[in-house]
Each structure stands twice: as structure tokens, then as C-alpha cells.
Amino acid sequence: MSTSKSDEWPEVGELVISTVNEITEYGAYVTLDEYGKDGFLHISEISSGWIRNIRDHIREGEKLVLKILRVNPEKNQIDLSLRRVTQREKREKVMLWKRSRKAESLLRSASQKLGMSLDELYDKVGGVLEKSFSDIYEGLETAARDGVDALLKVGVPKNIAETLTEIAKERIKLSVVKVRGILNLTCTKPDGILKIKESLLKAKESSLTRGSNIKIYVIASPKYQIEVTAKDYKEANAILSRVAKTAMETITKLGGQGSFETQSGK
Incomplete structure (x- = not known):
């Protein structure tokens, strides 16, 4: 890839991950x-309060999220600030940096398997994935979840897409969330139980998406618990709503009734 941008200069206001090399007065x-x-973090930019001892605030070898104050390529000079970085900015930058490091590690493994350098592989797929x-x-998470087609459809060459997907599936632990709701379905017709089963089956089959899972449990007639597992709450709640809507619409058409309530949680 490499994640190093040694031929580039950071922009004023940009957040950067930095390692403390030497502490001075x-x-x-x-x-x-x-x-x-290299850059310099002036004592006045370490904390908004009075500093008695710099080492009470930072130490050699420590990694910090800093904000770029000034850049002078001609003098090879970069001035930075710690006190102007908010906790939210720090959390977001660290998260992005960790993701970048994970991506580089996965690409490095793929490059070795493909018999090319990391930079060569990045030149072939880095821009495509970032776009x-x-x-x-x-992009690699999506490949791990949805398979090689996720990379092929955005233009990644087949041999590279297959290798990246294989490595992603092996090494990425996909995060999932669960949401639940209670369906109340009733049908007083002689074959009411069959109609309820039909409604639940149709709701499940029509709402399932790739990477998600839907489970339906009988609590005690007429209550049925719907449990949806998906990659994030937005998708999970959308699927849960579709399941409930389809089940209620179907049972109503078949001569029954339905209602739905979400359970506590996101």
C-alpha cells in the first residue's frame, strides 16, 4: 500500500497519528x-492548563492523535497540537487508523499469496476499493460477509478478488447485532394454525437478505418472537419491520389478525 504517505504533506487541521520521539524543556x-x-509539539499545545512537568502529560514512545497547525515543506517543518484535539476526534481517528492497519495487513497477506509486492497490489485495487x-x-469486510461477487462487481480482477475474499473470510471476525420483536397472530378459521404458519414463512422468506438471519420462536400462541441478526442496527431493524409487516398483511388476507411490538433494545 503502503499506508505511509512519505511523498505527501499533511494539511492544516488534519488529524494524524504520531509517536513521541524526544521530550525537551x-x-x-x-x-x-x-x-x-517529523514534527514538533510545543509545550503550549500539549494542554490548555499550566504544565509543571511535560512528562506528566506525554512520554517517549507514546502514540498521540495530534492536529496539524502549520506546515512548511521548504523548511521541512510541521507544528502540531494535542490540546486542540477533542475526545471524539481522538476516538474516530484511532478507529480509522486501526482499520487502515488491519487493511494493510490483509493486503500484505494477499500480495504474498499472489506473488506481487504490497505496492503493486495497492495500485491494482486500492483506488477501486476506496472509491x-x-x-x-x-470493502474487505463486505467480501467476508457477501462473498467474492462484492469485489467482482466493483471491478476487482477475479484472481485478486478470490484471494482477498479467501483471506478476509479467514481473518475478519464480522460484527453482528440482534433485534427482537413480538408478533401476535390469530386466525379462528379451522385451518388457522396452517394460515399462521404460512404467514410466518412468507414473512421470513421475503425479508431475508444476504448476511442476515431471521429466527421465529413460538412463545405461547398467539405470541411469536422474531429475532433478526444483521451487520448493524439500521439493517436489522429494517428487516424486523419487513417481517412484521409482511406477516400481518398476509394473515389479514387469510382471514386472521395481527399486531406487533418491538422488544427493548436498539
Whole structure:
């Protein structure tokens, strides 16, 4: 890939992951991990409060999320700030950085299996994945969840797509969420039980999407618990709503009645 941008310069206001190399009386010299360049963190930009001892706030070898204040390529100078980084910015930057490192590790494994360098592989698929997904790691997560077609349809060459998918499936632990709801279905007709089963089956089959799972449990007639597992709450709740809507519409058409209530949780 590489994740290093040694031929580029960061922009003012950008958040960067930096390693503290040397602490002095006036601040600290750091290395910008993503750029392979050195910068300076002045003591006045470490904390908004009074600093008695810099080492009470930072230490050598520590990784920090810093904000770019000034950049001067001609003087090879980068000034940074710690105190201007909010906790939210810090969390988001660390998360993105970790995802980037995971993506690089997966691409490195794939490049070795394909017999090419990491940079060669990145040149072939990096831009495609970054354009088609929020980042490279999301593309690999999608491949792990949905299979090789997720990469093929965005233009990744077949041999590379197959290798990336294989490695992604082996090494990415997909996060899933669960949501639940209670369906009340009744039908007083002689074959009412069969009509309820038909309604539940149709609701399940018509609402299932790739990467999701739907389970239906009998609590005690006429209550049925619907449990949906999906990659995130937005998708899970959407599926749960479709299941409930389809089941109620179907049982109504078959001469019964239905109602639905979500259970506590997202």
C-alpha cells in the first residue's frame, strides 16, 4: 500500500497519528506515522492548563492523535497540537487508523499469496476499493460477509478478488447485532394454525437478505418472537419491520389478525 504517505504533506487541521520521539524543556519531537515525517509539539499545545512537568502529560514512545497547525515543506517543518484535539476526534481517528492497519495487513497477506509486492497490489485495487466503499477495510469486510461477487462487481480482477475474499473470510471476525420483536397472530378459521404458519414463512422468506438471519420462536400462541441478526442496527431493524409487516398483511388476507411490538433494545 503502503499506508505511509512519505511523498505527501499533511494539511492544516488534519488529524494524524504520531509517536513521541524526544521530550525537551519546550515540547516534544514526534514522528507522523502515516507520513514518515517529523514534527514538533510545543509545550503550549500539549494542554490548555499550566504544565509543571511535560512528562506528566506525554512520554517517549507514546502514540498521540495530534492536529496539524502549520506546515512548511521548504523548511521541512510541521507544528502540531494535542490540546486542540477533542475526545471524539481522538476516538474516530484511532478507529480509522486501526482499520487502515488491519487493511494493510490483509493486503500484505494477499500480495504474498499472489506473488506481487504490497505496492503493486495497492495500485491494482486500492483506488477501486476506496472509491466503492468508505475505506479499504469496509470493502474487505463486505467480501467476508457477501462473498467474492462484492469485489467482482466493483471491478476487482477475479484472481485478486478470490484471494482477498479467501483471506478476509479467514481473518475478519464480522460484527453482528440482534433485534427482537413480538408478533401476535390469530386466525379462528379451522385451518388457522396452517394460515399462521404460512404467514410466518412468507414473512421470513421475503425479508431475508444476504448476511442476515431471521429466527421465529413460538412463545405461547398467539405470541411469536422474531429475532433478526444483521451487520448493524439500521439493517436489522429494517428487516424486523419487513417481517412484521409482511406477516400481518398476509394473515389479514387469510382471514386472521395481527399486531406487533418491538422488544427493548436498539
